[in-house]
Amino acid sequence: MSWLVLTAAGLVEVAWAQSIKPTQNFTRPLPTLLCLLLMVVAVLLLSLAMNSIPVGTAYAVFTGIGAVGAIAVGILLHDDPVTTGRIIALTLITGGTVLAHVTG
Numbered sequence: 001m002s003w004l005v006l007t008a009a010g011l012v013e014v015a016w017a018q019s020i021k022p023t024q025n026f027t028r029p030l031p032t033l034l035c036l037l038l039m040v041v042a043v044l045l046l047s048l049a050m051n052s053i054p055v056g057t058a059y060a061v062f063t064g065i066g067a068v069g070a071i072a073v074g075i076l077l078h079d080d081p082v083t084t085g086r087i088i089a090l091t092l093i094t095g096g097t098v099l100a101h102v103t104g
Contacts, residue, residue: 002048002049002051002052002053003049003053003101005045005048005049006045006046006049006053006058006061006062007065008045009042009043009045009046009048009049009062009065010061010062010064010065010066010069011065011069012038012041012042012045013042013062013063013065013066013069014065014066014069014070014073015038016035016038016039016042017066017069017070017073018070018073019031019034019035019038020035022035023035042062046058046059046062049062057100057101057103060096060097060100061097061100061101064093064094064096064097064100065097067093068090068093068094068097071086071089071090072090
């Protein structure tokens with residue numbers, strides 16, 4: 001169950017990362033409120049997962065999901081460039097995240 005909670009935390013982190021730009025440097029109240037709410041939920045879920053997953057493993061997987069998700073959403077929704085370097089980075093991050101999960 002902790003791994004499911006950790007996965008949810010990572011997915012909320014992806015949403016949180018996407019919610020930052022619409023705040024326009026935290027000058028727009030509603031987007032800022034949403035951003036802060038997503039941040040709190042992501043950290044809350046992460047902390048719950050850490051009850052039974054080692055801190056280092058949980059944080060590595062959490063940030064891995066967030067990084068891969070943020071890049072993927074950028075490519076899919078915001079026309080961010082797809083380059084060889086980014087694909088290699090995604091592959092390495094995903095591999096490291098899977099390795100942390102398998103060995104954690």
